[in-house]
Amino acid sequence: MSRAEPLDLAASACPVPASQYDRIVMGHGSGGRLSADLLAGVFLPAFGNPTLSSLEDQATVPIADGHRIAVTTDGFVVHPIFFPGGDIGRLAVNGTINDLAVGGAGARGGGAAGIQE
DSSP states (O other): OOTTSOOOHHHHOOOOOOOOOSSOOGGGGSSSHHHHHHIIIIIHHHHOOHHHHTOOSSEEEEOGGGOEEEEOOOOOOOSSSEETTEEHHHHHHHHHHHHHHTTTOOOOOOOOOOOOO
8 A cells, every 4th residue: 555545444443352252361351341241240140249249459358346358369461570660570569559559458468369371
């Protein structure tokens, strides 16, 4: 195509992504529409309770004497594990602490999540 020819935008448009899958795909971990569909269609019907159904970034659970504890975990798949501006370790820790902070909680301990690819 030469510069003199008009650009055909209809021919260059991306197709609308599929929204129905018979298995979990990488897009379900994006935090977007597929994540919301997976939560609404699979996890909430199977495990729905007031804590999970609030769809917060962390679960705030009542414990003894009117106190509460906030719990969260994240899992990331990043390649390479070191990238401009950070690494998978910093991404995991900062992402998890951010989940607590948006709920008004602070970090008092840590955990680990693993993903088998």
